[in-house]
Amino acid sequence: MTSKPAQFDELDRKILAALIANARTSFNEIGATVGLSATAVKRRVDKMREADLITGFTATVRPSALGWRTEAYVEVYCDSAAPPRRLAEVVRNYPEIVAAMTVTGGADALLHVRATDVGHFEEVLERIRTEPFIRKTISYMVLSHLLTGSSEAAGGAAAGDAANPR
Amino acid sequence: MTSKPAQFDELDRKILAALIANARTSFNEIGATVGLSATAVKRRVDKMREADLITGFTATVRPSALGWRTEAYVEVYCDSAAPPRRLAEVVRNYPEIVAAMTVTGGADALLHVRATDVGHFEEVLERIRTEPFIRKTISYMVLSHLLTGSSEAAGGAAAGDAANPR
DNA sequence: TATGAAACTTAGAAGCA
DNA sequence: TGCTTCTAAGTTTCATA
Numbered sequence: 596m597t598s599k600p601a602q603f604d605e606l607d608r609k610i611l612a613a614l615i616a617n618a619r620t621s622f623n624e625i626g627a628t629v630g631l632s633a634t635a636v637k638r639r640v641d642k643m644r645e646a647d648l649i650t651g652f653t654a655t656v657r658p659s660a661l662g663w664r665t666e667a668y669v670e671v672y673c674d675s676a677a678p679p680r681r682l683a684e685v686v687r688n689y690p691e692i693v694a695a696m697t698v699t700g701g702a703d704a705l706l707h708v709r710a711t712d713v714g715h716f717e718e719v720l721e722r723i724r725t726e727p728f729i730r731k732t733i734s735y736m737v738l739s740h741l742l743t744g745s746s747e748a749a750g751g752a753a754a755g756d757a758a759n760p761r
Numbered sequence: 762m763t764s765k766p767a768q769f770d771e772l773d774r775k776i777l778a779a780l781i782a783n784a785r786t787s788f789n790e791i792g793a794t795v796g797l798s799a800t801a802v803k804r805r806v807d808k809m810r811e812a813d814l815i816t817g818f819t820a821t822v823r824p825s826a827l828g829w830r831t832e833a834y835v836e837v838y839c840d841s842a843a844p845p846r847r848l849a850e851v852v853r854n855y856p857e858i859v860a861a862m863t864v865t866g867g868a869d870a871l872l873h874v875r876a877t878d879v880g881h882f883e884e885v886l887e888r889i890r891t892e893p894f895i896r897k898t899i900s901y902m903v904l905s906h907l908l909t910g911s912s913e914a915a916g917g918a919a920a921g922d923a924a925n926p927r
Numbered sequence: 928t929a930t931g932a933a934a935c936t937t938a939g940a941a942g943c944a
Numbered sequence: 945t946g947c948t949t950c951t952a953a954g955t956t957t958c959a960t961a
Contacts, residue, residue: 603827614820618784621938632946637939648826652818654780660814661769668834668864668871683907695907698834705834705901735871741849741861787953800929803954 603648606631610651612641618652647650658709665710666737668721677703677728685726691719697714702733769814772797773805777815780806784818824875831876832903833887836868843869843894851892857885868899 609629613620622633624639629636643649658664673682679697679715682704686695694707709715716736724732775795779786788806790801797800809815824830839848845863848870852861860873872889876882882902890898 611820611822612823616819618818618820623938626765633938634947635945638945646826647823650821650823652784652820654777654784654818655816656777656781657813657816660812679905679907686907692908695903697904697907698901699904700899700901702901704907722928735864735866735868737871738863738865739845741845741852741863741870742858760823789953799954800932800956801930804929 603643607643610636610639611643614649614652645734660731662711663709665712665716666707667710667716668735668737669706669708669723670733670735671706671723672701672730673703674728674730679704681728685723689719689723691715765799769809773809775896776802776805777809780815828877829875831878831882833874833876833882834891834903835872835874836899836901837870837872837889838867838896838898839869840894840896843880846896851889855885855889857881 606629610625613625613628615719622636625631626633626636631639640649658666671682682697686692686706689708691708691710692706696705697703698705708716708717708719713736716734720732720734723729733758777790779791779794788802791797792802793801797805806815813888824832837848848861848863852858852870853874855874857874858872858878859875862871863869864871873883874882876885879902886898886900889895
């Protein structure tokens with residue numbers, strides 16, 4: 596192993612931004628933009644993948660085009676005895692839960708839920724509420740997105756440049 | 762224009778799932794999986810892109826590897842006079858806001874914020890609170906993600922199959 | 928209208944200077 | 945790091961059902 600943790604420089608940032616904008620941009624094209632040969636770009640990308648900085652490449656989809664038209668955030672309140680591990684197991688059983696995390700504040704966890712429609716969401720919510728250690732839930736239905744093209748507005752897509760989280 | 766909206770079938774679903782799992786899967790490989798030639802797969806992908814069902818291809822990144830280690834959800838309460846449009850403009854000025862939406866419930870909007878550390882987050886929060894029509898904010902810091910590999914845990918990556926929103 | 932095979936073109940991978 | 949070769953994938957055209 597080398598001593599250097601393969602530092603991330605400005606060139607890498609630009610390459611990353613190009614790949615986030617369009618994962619199919621050719622190394623040649625990226626190289627032309629950042630002033631590097633295609634080979635050099637490839638090597639840097641390989642390193643970023645090795646470093647697990649780039650975790651993969653995916654297609655970005657519009658959930659509404661697939662029929663997922665309802666979205667909500669759900670605060671979950673648990674019995675004090677329930678450990679986060681337990682909640683993680685439960686959450687995995689719901690394909691409608693696209694994100695789940697423990698949070699500060701009154702609630703124990705926050706769930707990001709997608710459903711086809713309000714009826715579907717209600718059904719999911721009722722199932723969640725019957726989970727043994729869940730005491731109560733508070734739902735916030737998403738009305739409209741204020742950030743179009745945002746990763747989460749697109750429902751799991753990435754956009755933006757490497758200098759920014761989105 | 763044709764009368765048919767180019768219906769989405771099971772084959773498309775499988776192709777989409779393969780591309781979401783890995784956008785660099787070759788058409789040939791996908792074809793072998795779904796029982797189609799590479800040419801046919803490409804044509805279906807082209808159609809899905811035209812239909813804006815597939816909105817693009819991106820690299821998935823681990824925000825923490827880029828130094829974005831703090832994450833929070835912020836409820837925003839506005840003066841009753843403030844229209845959502847106005848909020849949308851404001852939100853665009855903050856690269857730290859990775860998602861923003863109007864929601865049901867007491868708050869007018871919910872922001873998903875990423876920052877490098879708690880100090881950075883506090884600074885962002887203070888800036889947001891000085892925006893003219895914002896009355897108050899309530900923050901929920903994300904402690905840990907319960908769904909690893911989830912799009913949002915990865916901070917803007919997509920994963921899963923087309924039958925599911927994630 | 929959708930498909931598959933073949934020809935053609937471009938990009939990616941590997942080795943070398 | 946960049947250049948060149950080799951290989952593999954994407955792209956286009958054509959014929960077919």
